[in-house]
Amino acid sequence: DIQMTQSPSSLSASVGDRVTITCRASQGIRNDLGWYQQKPGKAPKRLIYAASSLQSGAPSRFSGSGSGTGFTLTISSLQPEDFAAYYCLQYNSFPRTFGQGTKVEV
């Protein structure tokens, strides 16, 4: 199985900050990676697919980069509604695997 190592597990930030979250795959997954945002009590929402493509409806302050084994989610200017948990998911092979998650807090 492909292991996804996500860091940090949590971070403290302020409105307007630039925030970066990383995921590393245990083996190459091309660009078969998505980034999800989840707020308490809600279903996850995908922000990025194919490592760097912005999901329809997702704000343009979210961007993704990377290929192979190293990936990054960047929030260019953190907004109040962005305080949430974020997860990467590899869909290169079965079983799919999520990163452990990053909680973005004030």
Next chain:
Amino acid sequence: QVQLVQSGAEVKKPGASVRVSCRASGYTFTTYGITWVRQAPGRGLEWMGWISPYSGDRSDAQNFQGRVTMTTDTSTSTAYMELRSLGSDDTAIYFCSISDGGSVDHWGQGTLVTVSS
């Protein structure tokens, strides 16, 4: 519009089984595989498995092999996930979802399963 509507909350005793349903609408049911994901209280997302309503192909996460059965009913556009031999650590919200490698990504509202004696 695409909707995935899941069955309601369940309370089960240890050792019992639970079946969660996910009724799809707004698209051709056989177009996308159904993925099941769960989230225990205060924990991260855990991928459980996937099934194709078109072919019946499926993949289960190793943590659940032998305990989970995923099925689909194309006549009602409904997917089912049955988890057996429940323990307290199966207390979680269970989600169904559809996605592709592109822009499609839709989730059900989640079903809370509580395992308690």
